[in-house]
Amino acid sequence: MCGRYALSSPVQALEVQFEAEAQVLLAPRYNIAPTTPVPVVRNGGAGRILVLHRWGLVPAWSREPGAGAPMANARSETVAEKPAFRGPFRRNRCLIPADGFYEWRAVPGGKQPFFIRAAEGVLAFAGLWDRWEGPEGTLDSCTILTTAAQGPMARIHDRMPVILAREAYAQWLDPATPPDVLKGLLRPCPEAWLRMHPVDRRVGSVRNDDPGLVEPLPGEPFDA
């Protein structure tokens, strides 16, 4: 699963890695939660753009945005069939940049959060977006695809975000890519792309947002 992540890389670095034109300014964020606006890379009029979408998909046919359960994630195994995701899977695919993401492991007496970061550069989550239009205006929203966790990740949690290689960005974003090719991209990424370590429980509260959240927790036994 992926329900909290961090992105502090400068927007210029994102423009280079994703070959996209940023249409927003970004402040560093170390505790990004569902329902907040997040940067996504998607096709714009003339090329790739980096824009903000609400994290938690609101389908175009929703009666009220915010009604119904939050859809921060979509299972990659069923995304092509589920009514809420099928349309966006065909037409509205996006990349969601992240330095890394948090997962919580149940331990006696509570939950221990871990930060799983990119071994190098910035991660690209596979995402979908949709546009809801109501009387009050337009809401662009997005969701992060998940897949089975593999390797050391699996000791913390059984799901993880789909993370794409740079070589896959164009295929994922191209509306003409056949569904069977897309499905081939929806796999757990190689273990070598990730590093992980326990972090302070402060990350649990979304009110906390500082660089200390992603730092390794001193003295914490780490057998993941």
Next chain:
DNA sequence: CCAGACGTTGTT
């Protein structure tokens, strides 16, 4: 035909 649903996760 119309009405109603449309999601994931973790925990028990």
Next chain:
DNA sequence: GTCTGG
């Protein structure tokens, strides 16, 4: 919007 259930 599109599918399912009645």
Next chain:
DNA sequence: CCAGACGTTGTT
């Protein structure tokens, strides 16, 4: 994802 809230009535 976790943290935090969770309510009505009548009176001013």
Next chain:
DNA sequence: GTCTGG
């Protein structure tokens, strides 16, 4: 316990 907010 369950929903809402971030």
